[in-house]
Amino acid sequence: MSVSLAELFRREKDPESFRRAVIALGGDFPFGSADMIELGTAYFERYPDRAQDRNAAEIRLGYAAARAALIEKAVLAVDPARREAYRTMFDDVVKVGPSIGVLLASAGREILLADHAVLTAALAGLKATIDEIPRGMVKERFIGGISNLFNILYVIGMKLRGPLL
Amino acid sequence: MTDKKKVLIIDDDPAICESVKAILDGSGFDAAYALSGKDGLEAFRKTNPDIVLCDMMMEDIDSGGQITKIMKTERPETPVFLLSTIGDATASNVGLGEYGFSGVFQKPVNFDLLLAVIGRYAK
Numbered sequence: 001m002s003v004s005l006a007e008l009f010r011r012e013k014d015p016e017s018f019r020r021a022v023i024a025l026g027g028d029f030p031f032g033s034a035d036m037i038e039l040g041t042a043y044f045e046r047y048p049d050r051a052q053d054r055n056a057a058e059i060r061l062g063y064a065a066a067r068a069a070l071i072e073k074a075v076l077a078v079d080p081a082r083r084e085a086y087r088t089m090f091d092d093v094v095k096v097g098p099s100i101g102v103l104l105a106s107a108g109r110e111i112l113l114a115d116h117a118v119l120t121a122a123l124a125g126l127k128a129t130i131d132e133i134p135r136g137m138v139k140e141r142f143i144g145g146i147s148n149l150f151n152i153l154y155v156i157g158m159k160l161r162g163p164l165l
Numbered sequence: 166m167t168d169k170k171k172v173l174i175i176d177d178d179p180a181i182c183e184s185v186k187a188i189l190d191g192s193g194f195d196a197a198y199a200l201s202g203k204d205g206l207e208a209f210r211k212t213n214p215d216i217v218l219c220d221m222m223m224e225d226i227d228s229g230g231q232i233t234k235i236m237k238t239e240r241p242e243t244p245v246f247l248l249s250t251i252g253d254a255t256a257s258n259v260g261l262g263e264y265g266f267s268g269v270f271q272k273p274v275n276f277d278l279l280l281a282v283i284g285r286y287a288k
Contacts, residue, residue, distance in 0.1 A: 051226040143250040150273035151184035
């Protein structure tokens with residue numbers, strides 16, 4: 001039985017060690033809307049939010065925690081040999097150009113277009129789960145988290161379609 | 166001298182700013198970003214952008230609305246679009262007209278739509 005992300009978040013000392021622990025699970029963790037809410041609750045226990053003079057650094061940690069889990073579920077959609085490359089790209093848009101160049105050389109455009117399609121579907125599935133979360137700050141962190149993954153997938157699509165490499 | 170239209174992105178999440186900038190730059194715009202409402206307003210005054218894309222919740226829960234009111238007072242001709250995480254209720258509850266937003270894009274943003282819309286404003 002895998003550990004819940006909320007337990008993992010409470011156990012790890014900071015969001016970076018949480019991210020490493022999530023990656024070590026290899027996508028084997030429950031991640032329905034109730035699990036997202038529990039993770040969000042654990043995050044807000046450590047980093048309470050407020051309406052005025054909000055702490056930008058802590059808010060970014062919330063997006064990062066959500067992204068760590070979302071990325072691990074999303075990359076399950078592609079061949080294990082390419083998961084690290086997609087993880088790297090989803091972590092940092094600047095890495096998209098170089099990583100796609102390497103993947104094109106090794107796997108070819110057709111495979112990457114198929115990856116793009118299954119990743120789009122995977123993110124859409126995760127977004128549908130996020131949509132089940134009641135409106136509020138937990139949902140806001142997850143929407144912020146997944147939005148950047150959609151953006152990066154759009155950039156990947158631009159690279160695959162255009163002569164930008 | 167570039168004839169690319171300048172887009173200012175104002176959002177407290179640097180990852181979002183970087184990815185939106187990558188999409189806009191790759192689509193023929195000249196994008197820059199600021200990571201708070203305060204810095205966004207300063208960048209707006211310094212760089213004179215053609216279009217602004219602005220988050221709502223930054224240092225304050227309604228920072229985007231506050232600075233949009235100011236930007237629309239100083240340069241009413243500049244379109245300012247809200248990038249919202251709050252959901253469908255935003256457009257009706259936040260009050261686009263009250264703050265002066267030209268439109269709202271829900272996150273995750275549909276960039277085919279966003280590029281089509283701001284492309285019309287950029288002509």
